[in-house]
Amino acid sequence: MSNKQYKQLSFILNGKKVSASVDVRESLADMLRNEFGMTSVKKGCEVGECGACTVLINGNPYDSCIFLAAWIDGKEVTTVEGLVDIDGNISDIQQAFIDEAAVQCGFCTPGFIMSAEHLLNTGKRFSRDEIRKALSGNMCRCTGYQNIINAVENTMDKRLAEKDTEK
């Protein structure tokens, strides 16, 4: 009855070239968690509704629970683990989540941070309503989103101010 098929993949995970042999039915979320120990990738619905499993694929946010692992071959994946540098320094958006008390139970946090990271990486200025819209695919039941939006807005302001001074 077993008809397991495996596929050999290689891709870039958090800046490092990796390879794996995966069951072709497996989701990217499961592969990242089970094969690579990326437990920041959380599963809250497994059908692409809650956003807890959001990762960046080639810089764009995806629900990794409904993205087949087999499709990742040759692509670049970033998870929250990848936002911490080799010396253990965390990114500005992670620090903002800590400073703004945007973390409560923490289960949605990595997904939110990845969606926010994508938004911030555009280098554009967004209104508060636009930030709300951009993050509406991530669900949180603890924070009422208030401090999460504050954290993203503040980080955006800081990054844009730094960009201005560089000019």
Add this chain to the structure above:
Amino acid sequence: MEVGRSAKRVDAFDKATGRAKYTDDLCPKNAYVSRILHSTIAHGRVVHIDTSEAQKIEGVVKILTCFDVPDILFATAGHPWATDPSKQDISDRKILNEHVRYYGDDIAIVIAEDYVSADRAIRALKVEYEEYPFVLDPIEAMQEGAPVIHEERPDNVLGHSTIRIGNYEEAIKEPGLIKVEGWYHTPTVQHAHIENHVCYAYEEQGGRITVVTSTQIPHIVRRIVAQALGLPWGKVRLIKPYIGGGFGNKQDALYEPLCAWMTTQVGGHPVKFDTSREETFVSNRVRHAMHAHITSWLKPDGTFVARKLKLWSDQGAYASHGHGVSQKGMGAFPQVYPCDNVETDCWTVYTNKPVAGAMRAYGIPQAMFQLESHTDDIITQLKLDPYEFRKKNCMPMGYVDDFSKNELYHDSFRDTMDKARIMMDYDRKRELYKNQTGPVRRGIGMALFWYNTAVWPISIETSTSRMLLQPDGSVNLMTGETEIGQGCDTVFAQMAADAIGIRTEDVHVFTNQDTDVTPYGSGAYGSRQTYVGGFAIAQTGKLLREKILKHAHSLTRMPVEVLDIVDGNIVRKQDGRILMSLEKLSTEILYDFKLSESIAAESTYSVQSNAYSFGVSIAEVEVDIPLCKVKLLDIVNVHDCGTLINPALAEGQVHGGMSMGIGYGLYETLLIDPKTGRVLNDNLLDYKLPTTMDHPDLKVGFVENAEPTSPYGTKALGEPPTCSPAPAIRNAVLQATGVGVNTIPMNPHQLFKDFSKAGLIESEEERQLRKKASGDLKDTVIHVIGEQETKTPIETKTPEFQPRGN
């Protein structure tokens, strides 16, 4: 002082970097997985389950059914054990159930090597049922001839309680009284924490079972698992890692007994059960839906003379927390507006629906919707002012409750109302929004809430803490109280720091309860932990200090009376001189040839008091009448939760509770098919959980009236923010439209009914009649709510404000 400072969460770094480990992150890779077969009928009996085809599927380890489980009925409610049998929770279910009582009941389980095999096996199981009639409403379930859900309760009534104050029947005979009455209905909603419940279990040490689980109440669930399996309590060890939210759903034994039993059936091999989102909605717990009928008799000046409440609470299929929830809701009725003549009755009734249990604020969001909606109905009928009426009638300072002996030590209701009025510019807006016309109108409304901190004197309120001084002068803190996202580990660290005399950063909180290691605490519910845990921490900190200062005396020869611990140093009080650091003292004492001691303290505090917590919501809305849509423009919650231990975390807690309260008022409801009893919206797409787009920025205010019974001046905050947003929004809609919506959520479906009934828009019947009269019979398409034509009886213009998307 560390208390009162917005210290950063002790767990924020780990959570923001993905390092915090939740149950599923810790499960061994070789664990078997499992899937439950849920019933596809609402009521009946499983006659036979044919497992033959399913057994043949490769990867299936074992299939177990309701005919295999221990013949033990157990209670799942997450309450401390009561040694008095009359106060114990109701045992009415087995690990898997032969008598199926709702669509989604657990009847069989497949243990497999992987999910694909488990899912295939579930689909291959063939079930033969004997079907019974079912009932989905608590009032109908109480009628003569209704289907009997549990044989031992032929009337389906799980509990009936009353309150009698004064003499209602006599009091209403007074001439000149005005009667106001109404029905109020609140829906079934689900907690929808983002981490679904998950647990795994294994055996070690020759038959001792360890369960690792996403729970709010590790010590309690340990006891329930042992009871469900008929084991001595010491044979079960329970570990709680980080948990991704609970809100009361995980204040219940969910699948821990099943998981523990499964491992015993496969030789102690680890077995995991993880709930899918769909199962979370159907087969975990939900909030009790309630019907309430309230009658008030008042003098024309707005003085209450007599009041009556009848309350029916929908328990669903099993007892879980049961009657306690409706009792708590009913208990609020005579407290918010004390009255000399009160008569209340509440019934908790079994139905063939998903099981209702604890959910954030335990009956009070229901009660506040009923009570505060009714309050504005009174105000409308008597043409009174909402603020003045509440100010005149609300619980006054000095009020003492007969049962709990709780006292209101401050003028909390009026203080919070006054602060909220200023924050929302309430008086001006209330005046501005008078007498509006047109399709798009605004309104502003308020609602109060009352909440009891913790559960004394209904149950024990016991907390234990253990403090271990480390050689570097830091302290490891363990309690049985659980971090579920609310931030208790951080406030415990702050409290302990003050109790000992060290910095918050030097308190290391052991966050993951393990019943083999962490001392007893009842866990996260009843907004109890900061209040109750605070007593144990203050007391244990004192014991630790005494031990440290005794050793400081040995090392410095200074009398204990002149010594203090400040910022991690032993200080002489008289001149403030630092005599030695705690680090030096701790290391020297540990390694001293004569005095050697690992300095530690542990103590239990059993609290014999309770504290009232209060607050108010004010909401401002804009209602698009033709579209039947409410847009929430602005909302504030002001709380008196005593002294704030950590203002930033307190504010975050209020935001989350407000969001849940807004969802309760405007969006959320678990829809059940009346023909089958099946839940129709068991997913996050169809169940309308608020997203970032669904409410405005949330405003929070505090009135810090220190609670005199608490060593830190604190009282409930975890649950209270959820209590009052829904009725405040409802009362704002009432001001805007003149329509009191007495059924939530106030979604377009509901508003269409209420607005057409009130003549604000054309009803479907009127529309059909008009079409017939005009001879236009072509359009037979059923009217879709939200696609209102331009030809409405109301004057139409382009709505000025666009409604938010949902």
